[in-house]
Amino acid sequence: TDRVFSGIKPSGDLHLGNYLGAIRRFVPLQNDFECIYCVVDMHAITVWQDPADLKRWTYEIAAAYIAAGVDPTAHIIFNQSQVAEHAELAWIFNCVARMGWMSRMTQFKDKAGKNSENVSLGLFAYPSLMAADILLYKGTHVPVGDDQKQHLELSRDIAAKFNHDFASSIAANGFDEDYFPLPEPVITGPATRVMSLRDGTKKMSKSESSSDMATIYLMDDAETITKKIKKAKSDADALPSEEKGLENRPEAANLVGIYAALSDKSVAEVLAEFGGQGFGAFKPALADLAVSVLAPQAAEMRRLVADLAQIETILRNGADRAREIAAKTMLEVRDIVGFIR
C-alpha cells in the first residue's frame, strides 16, 4: 500500500517556508494515504544543537503538525531518535551510497561552505539517513519543499542500488525484486520554495537568515507578521495580470506565491484578482491573509506546548507504532544483507 513519510528537523523556529512547503501539505494527504510525520532530531544534530533548544523545537514541531490538522491517532507522529532502526538502516545505506553522490549535494555544499574540513561527518551522510527514514516504512510519497528534491532523488538512487546490489538475495529470501519502492516527491502548487522577504533569490530558512525581517516565524504575533510583510522587499511596478509577467521579479513572484498558497488558490487566480494593482494595495491584503491563517495556527501550537505531557504521550505512542513497522523491515533487511540473527 502507498505510504507517506515526511519530516522536519528541530534546528530552529519554524517559519512560513516550513509551513507552506511541508506542514500545510501534510494535512490533505491523510485522506488518501497512511501518513508518518516525523520530527527528525537525529538530522538536527548534524550541526551543533543546544540540548535544551533541541527539546523545545522538537515539541514545537510536533505541536505544529497537530495544530495544522494532522491526526496523531489515525496517523503517526513521532520523533526519529525513539526508533533506533533509523540509525541502523542508515548505516547500511552508508555502505550502499557512493562518496561521489553525496559530494554533489548542493545543500551540503551550501552548509559546509568553504569550511568543509570542519563540518560533521553526519552532515555529509545526511541524505543516507533521510533515505533510511523513508524506506524503513517503504514510503512511496514524500511531501517536501523544493529544496529537498535533490535529496529525494538520492533516496531513489539508494533504493535502486540496494535492490540491484542485493537482487539475488532479495529473490532468495522470497521478496519482490523492487524490495524498496522508489519514493516519489510530492512537490506541487505555489510556494514550494518560499524565499527570504529581504532577498527574493535566497531561501527562507531556520538557521541562515541575514536579518530578522527576512523570515516570518510561525510563532510571530499579528503585528510582527504585518510589519515584516509591509517592509518586505518588492519593486515599483504593478502586479502583472499573467504569470509570465512575474519572470525576473523574484520578490513579486515570492509574495504572490505566498498569497496563493495561503488562500489555496493558483498564482493565476491571484493575478486575476490583483493584476494592475501595486504593492501598496497588495501587501496589506497579504498581511491580513497571513495573519488570518497563521494566528490560529500559532494559538493552537501555544496551547499544545503548554502541556508537554500530552505531546510526550503522542510522540511515545507514535514511536511505538512506527517501531513496529521499522522492526519488521529491519528483520528482512538483515536477512537480505546476510547478517546472522
Ligand code: AQP
Ligand atoms: N523556504 C522554504 N520553502 C518551502 N519549503 C521549505 N522547507 C524548508 N524551507 C523551505 C521545507 O520544510 C521542510 C523541513 O525542512 P528541514 O527541517 O529539513 O530543513 P531545511 O529544508 O534544511 O530548511 P530550513 O527549515 O531552512 O532549516 P535549516 O536552516 O536548519 O537548514 C522540508 O520539506 C523543506 O523542504
